[in-house]
Amino acid sequence: MQVTEAFKHAFLKQMLLGFQASAVSTKSMGFQERKNAIKLSADVAMAVARGSRKWTRGLIAGLSEERQNRSFLRLILGEQYESLLKPCHSSWKIPRCKKIVRRSLRVCWRKQKKNQSGVLARTLVEKRTQELKRLVPGGESMDGSSLLDETLDYVLSLRAQVDLMQSLLTTFEASKLSRSGWRLKGRGKAKAYTVVAWEEHVLWRKYMRRR
Amino acid sequence: MPVEMSSRRSSRITDEEISELISKLQSLLPESRRRSMSRASAAKLLKETCSYIKSLHREVGDLSDRLSDLMSTMDSGSPQAEIIRSILRS
Numbered sequence: 001m002q003v004t005e006a007f008k009h010a011f012l013k014q015m016l017l018g019f020q021a022s023a024v025s026t027k028s029m030g031f032q033e034r035k036n037a038i039k040l041s042a043d044v045a046m047a048v049a050r051g052s053r054k055w056t057r058g059l060i061a062g063l064s065e066e067r068q069n070r071s072f073l074r075l076i077l078g079e080q081y082e083s084l085l086k087p088c089h090s091s092w093k094i095p096r097c098k099k100i101v102r103r104s105l106r107v108c109w110r111k112q113k114k115n116q117s118g119v120l121a122r123t124l125v126e127k128r129t130q131e132l133k134r135l136v137p138g139g140e141s142m143d144g145s146s147l148l149d150e151t152l153d154y155v156l157s158l159r160a161q162v163d164l165m166q167s168l169l170t171t172f173e174a175s176k177l178s179r180s181g182w183r184l185k186g187r188g189k190a191k192a193y194t195v196v197a198w199e200e201h202v203l204w205r206k207y208m209r210r211r
Numbered sequence: 212m213p214v215e216m217s218s219r220r221s222s223r224i225t226d227e228e229i230s231e232l233i234s235k236l237q238s239l240l241p242e243s244r245r246r247s248m249s250r251a252s253a254a255k256l257l258k259e260t261c262s263y264i265k266s267l268h269r270e271v272g273d274l275s276d277r278l279s280d281l282m283s284t285m286d287s288g289s290p291q292a293e294i295i296r297s298i299l300r301s
Contacts, residue, residue, distance in 0.1 A: 009301070016295050025285045025292070034283060039275040128257035135264045148236070151260065155239050157265040165274040172281050175290035 001153045003160045007049050011164050012077075015045035021075055034070055040069060046161045052084075055150045055157075058138015060084045236260060 018041025019025070024034050043063065047056040060077075063069050064085065074081050132147065133139035136154050139147060236256045240263055285291045 012298055013301070016299055019295070020299075024279075024282045025287075027283070029283075031279060031283070035275050035279040038278050038282070039271065042271060042275065121239070123253040125257065128254050128261065130260050132257055135261055151264075152235075152239060155260070155264060155267070158264065158271070161266060162270045162274065165271065165278065169274060169277055169281070171294060172278075172291045175294060176281070192293075 001050075001156045003156065007160065008164060011045045011160070012168065015041045015164075015168075018042075018072075018076055020045055022072060037072075039077075040072065042161060044073065045200060046157055047084075048077070048080070050153070050157050052151065053153060053156045054146060055137045055139075056085060057084055058136070062137055093166040105166045239263070 019038065022037035022040075022041065023029070024037050029037075040063065043059060047059045049054050060073065060081075061084075064073060077084065128145070129144075132151060133142065135152050136142075136147065139150070142150060213214055281291065
């Protein structure tokens with residue numbers, strides 16, 4: 001998976017739309033409520049920007065399980081919501097390298113099992129695989145090779161999510177500092193705000209183009 | 212990163228294929244986590260992957276906290292609001 005400019009743009013736009021939809025800048029909102037709304041927006045944005053994958057469907061389905069999220073999801077995703085919730089049918093045609101990967105995993109598991117004579121206790125590999133299945137959205141219903149594939153994709157998307165949220169945070173914090181800087185210099189508030197906002201906007205666009 | 216596999220007649224899995232699988236999983240992890248694993252077993256790799264995913268989840272939670280702090284003091288006239296509007300227009 002490549003973290004493209006298109007992905008970054010889609011993620012940011014989708015996340016900010018989510019912020020607007022849940023009105024996170026409302027002063028009366030409690031901290032926990034606001035934080036949850038932000039995290040929800042970020043997760044939906046990540047799934048939407050990535051597109052249709054087993055893990056993105058698993059993520060949306062998992063979020064839908066909580067009643068309070070459903071109206072937000074319906075609002076943000078529109079028609080996509082229903083189609084994203086449909087169970088996916090994995091293709092019966094498995095590419096060769098996936099077959100080999102699955103066999104490799106099975107051999108690893110079998111090698112471990114040989115050391116345990118007839119005991120039903122789980123091997124360490126099986127245990128860890130179960131844990132991974134719980135961590136990757138939709139993982140519970142995945143087979144060995146899908147799990148590997150989806151894990152790779154999910155981790156790369158998570159990394160992108162972290163990077164993008166960090167860069168948004170940095171831009172906001174920088175704009176806040178420069179704003180108070182203007183105030184200290186005693187310039188007209190309205191004009192100062194416009195200048196600062198425009199500078200930040202330019203910096204932001206430059207930053208996005210560079211990454 | 213697609214893996215090119217040559218055609219095989221025998222069904223035996225070679226050590227080479229297993230180490231290819233292991234290196235693929237290993238490449239997921241950042242440099243700092245990889246260093247301590249010289250001969251990684253599948254179980255160790257799976258454990259590292261799980262703990263890496265959990266740490267990424269924690270980071271997202273922490274960033275949500277910090278964004279929440281910032282958004283709480285944001286009004287429609289603030290630079291942050293303007294940044295948001297300009298991204299949404301693009």
